[in-house]
Amino acid sequence: MKLDPLSLPAAKSRLMALDMVFTAQSGHPGGSLSAVDIVTLLYQEILRVDPKTPDDPDRDRFVLSKGHCTPALYPALAMKGFFPMEDLKTFRAMHSYLSGHPERGFIPGVDMTTGSLGQGISAAVGMALAGKMDGRGYRVYALLGDGELDEGQVWEAAMSAAKFGLDNLCAIVDVNGLQIDGKTEDVMPIEPLDKKFEAFGWNVVKCDGHDFDSLRAAFRTAEQTGDKPTVLLARTVKGKGVSFMENDPGWHGKAPNTEQYQVARAELEAQLAAIEKEVG
Numbered sequence: 335m336k337l338d339p340l341s342l343p344a345a346k347s348r349l350m351a352l353d354m355v356f357t358a359q360s361g362h363p364g365g366s367l368s369a370v371d372i373v374t375l376l377y378q379e380i381l382r383v384d385p386k387t388p389d390d391p392d393r394d395r396f397v398l399s400k401g402h403c404t405p406a407l408y409p410a411l412a413m414k415g416f417f418p419m420e421d422l423k424t425f426r427a428m429h430s431y432l433s434g435h436p437e438r439g440f441i442p443g444v445d446m447t448t449g450s451l452g453q454g455i456s457a458a459v460g461m462a463l464a465g466k467m468d469g470r471g472y473r474v475y476a477l478l479g480d481g482e483l484d485e486g487q488v489w490e491a492a493m494s495a496a497k498f499g500l501d502n503l504c505a506i507v508d509v510n511g512l513q514i515d516g517k518t519e520d521v522m523p524i525e526p527l528d529k530k531f532e533a534f535g536w537n538v539v540k541c542d543g544h545d546f547d548s549l550r551a552a553f554r555t556a557e558q559t560g561d562k563p564t565v566l567l568a569r570t571v572k573g574k575g576v577s578f579m580e581n582d583p584g585w586h587g588k589a590p591n592t593e594q595y596q597v598a599r600a601e602l603e604a605q606l607a608a609i610e611k612e613v614g
Contacts (some may be wrong), residue, residue: 337609338547340371340378341546342609342613344370344371344407346606347374347410347413348370348605351370352598352602353423354405354422356479357425358589360426361501361589362586362587364510364586365403365508366403366405367404367405367573368508368574369406369550369551371544372508373410373541375550375553377411377414378397383396383608385414385416385443388442391470391472392470392472394472395445395458397458397474397475397613398477399448399455399478400479401447401454401504402449404425404433405425408422408432409422411441411443416441417441417442431522434449435448436448440463444567444600446458451479451485452485455478455488455491456492458474458475459494459495459498459500459503462498463494465502466498474502475505475506476506478508479510480507480524480527481521483484483519483596484521487560492531495535496563500562503562504553504563505563505564505566506566506568507565508543509543512586513583514583516583528567531565536565537559539552539555539556539565539567540552540562541569542568552568553566573585575602576598576601578597578598
């Protein structure tokens with residue numbers, strides 16, 4: 335079966351994310367690697383944004399509600415043309431504008447400063463409501479982690495979005511089943527997520543967060559849904575692409591050492607080479 339063309343930029347993003355975290359010796363590789371495919375599709379195909387007019391009032395908005403996962407976001411922004419690729423090397427460095435969490439006003443293409451979990455989706459609700467009130471046609475997308483759903487503010491935002499019928503809002507939950515302290519089912523059971531969001535008045539779409547066709551179909555459904563917000567429950571693998579990081583909560587927020595980095599980079603380079611050979 336022929337690989338999806340977006341497999342190539344996604345594979346490159348995973349390599350860049352690994353390099354960023356290793357060089358900085360700081361960051362969050364696990365949840366960034368699980369979100370790469372989602373963010374890649376958003377910036378390559380879904381979002382109506384233009385780096386030449388980053389403040390266009392009619393642009394779509396994206397909020398990285400799980401703000402610690404900038405190693406997934408910054409490569410996508412760089413590939414889109416918001417800032418030079420070489421600047422990724424300065425991630426988390428002193429005086430660099432590419433801080434560990436996204437900051438509006440400092441990082442081109444970033445619509446909301448995030449990091450305190452739960453606040454990003456709340457801001458996204460406000461953006462979507464403003465769009466409705468102003469008669470704008472833009473859409474708002476927000477990416478959350480499943481561990482983030484422990485925050486009560488997420489559910490306050492969910493109630494507000496349903497009340498105001500924000501069909502221009504699409505939330506995506508990166509459901510990798512892990513958070514900083516272990517499995518989500520052990521730390522604070524959150525399932526069934528579909529029934530919870532349905533009870534809060536949302537349209538719910540389940541999808542595979544590593545399958546581009548599954549994600550495309552989910553986003554199309556969100557765009558075609560009226561009178562209510564949509565949430566995509568995207569099943570993913572934390573640490574996707576690096577064998578010893580996959581499904582290991584220990585890689586939530588730490589950088590690999592030199593030996594681990596070399597192993598991880600060899601794996602990701604092999605994956606990239608195979609994809610380049612396949613997609614030409």
